[in-house]
Amino acid sequence: MAVTDGELDLSIIIVNWNSLEYLRGCIDSIRKTGDGISYEVIVVENQSTDGSRRVLEGGEFPGIRVMLPERNLGFVRANNLGASVSIGKHLLFLNPDTLVFPDALQGMKQALDANERLGIVGCRLLNRDLSLQTSCVQPLPTIANQLLSIDLLRAKFPNLPLWGIRVLYETDLDAVKPVPVVSGACLMIRRRLFEELGGFSRDYFMYAEEVDLCYSAAQRGWLVGYAGAATVVHYGGQSSSQIKKSSFADVLMANSVYIFLRKSRGLAYALLYRVCQICSGTLRLTILGLTYAMLRAANAKRAPYVAGAIIKWLGITRWAMGLEAWTNRLVVDVDR
Numbered sequence: 001m002a003v004t005d006g007e008l009d010l011s012i013i014i015v016n017w018n019s020l021e022y023l024r025g026c027i028d029s030i031r032k033t034g035d036g037i038s039y040e041v042i043v044v045e046n047q048s049t050d051g052s053r054r055v056l057e058g059g060e061f062p063g064i065r066v067m068l069p070e071r072n073l074g075f076v077r078a079n080n081l082g083a084s085v086s087i088g089k090h091l092l093f094l095n096p097d098t099l100v101f102p103d104a105l106q107g108m109k110q111a112l113d114a115n116e117r118l119g120i121v122g123c124r125l126l127n128r129d130l131s132l133q134t135s136c137v138q139p140l141p142t143i144a145n146q147l148l149s150i151d152l153l154r155a156k157f158p159n160l161p162l163w164g165i166r167v168l169y170e171t172d173l174d175a176v177k178p179v180p181v182v183s184g185a186c187l188m189i190r191r192r193l194f195e196e197l198g199g200f201s202r203d204y205f206m207y208a209e210e211v212d213l214c215y216s217a218a219q220r221g222w223l224v225g226y227a228g229a230a231t232v233v234h235y236g237g238q239s240s241s242q243i244k245k246s247s248f249a250d251v252l253m254a255n256s257v258y259i260f261l262r263k264s265r266g267l268a269y270a271l272l273y274r275v276c277q278i279c280s281g282t283l284r285l286t287i288l289g290l291t292y293a294m295l296r297a298a299n300a301k302r303a304p305y306v307a308g309a310i311i312k313w314l315g316i317t318r319w320a321m322g323l324e325a326w327t328n329r330l331v332v333d334v335d336r
């Protein structure tokens with residue numbers, strides 16, 4: 001790990017929760033690709049149950065700074081904790097389920113250093129099979145893009161402004177392109193901007209915190225950029241290919257979007273978002289229920305995936321109706 005006596009170029013902050021095997025690969029990829037910059041790695045161990053704490057305390061990762069909070073702080077507070085002890089000129093918030101490609105760290109850092117108006121930069125994220133992960137850039141949430149965000153529509157019409165991902169299909173990867181939001185799976189920000197914003201907003205437990213951060217930076221006149229030449233594999237980005245067994249993440253995401261809309265567009269707009277989610281969820285559940293019944297009757301292999309979609313939309317619909325009160329307690333409980 002490159003370290004100097006002066007200010008480090010970069011502090012890499014990783015919040016780990018039950019991701020030990022991914023974390024090993026992530027740290028190894030940083031060490032193999034971090035030449036030419038001075039950096040530190042800070043791992044915040046967020047009360048994992050997979051043996052991560054024991055391994056991190058046991059010295060398997062020499063040179064890594066490890067923080068061991070006494071409880072699960074959630075993604076936002078854990079990242080803020082890691083940032084509070086960091087010393088780098090820039091901060092990189094990196095998910096543990098990532099692999100850094102050569103020159104990715106250097107490319108993102110150079111983008112910030114080359115443009116004093118650029119405050120935040122993200123990179124090109126790839127799925128496990130090295131296909132493009134379109135969530136690496138995002139539009140600011142609206143009722144329209146939240147309700148119409150359907151995999152089939154996004155795949156068939158990827159260049160619609162509604163999705164905010166047109167920049168991903170431009171051929172000039174060397175130029176840093178302005179975008180509204182970059183993914184929190186790999187987000188680099190100037191330290192002074194992060195401190196100016198007060199860190200990630202504590203209004204969130206997890207999800208949409210990067211949306212709030214990018215929006216707040218833009219409100220203060222900073223640019224948010226996408227560096228397409230910098231590449232990172234993000235294993236956690238292919239949830240649509242998995243069978244859902246819980247709606248926890250989907251409900252929490254919907255709640256975080258609601259919080260952002262309430263902050264940025266007002267209470268009336270946010271409440272309309274909930275009403276629209278009830279209508280959309282009811283319609284989707286009706287269609288999914290009929291589809292599931294037909295697939296079960298035909299003993300089709302797709303039936304479990306449709307069942308997973310039912311679990312997702314049942315949770316979101318219940319949340320929109322105010323029946324998932326636990327979402328309101330998460331932030332309160334973690335701050336006690």
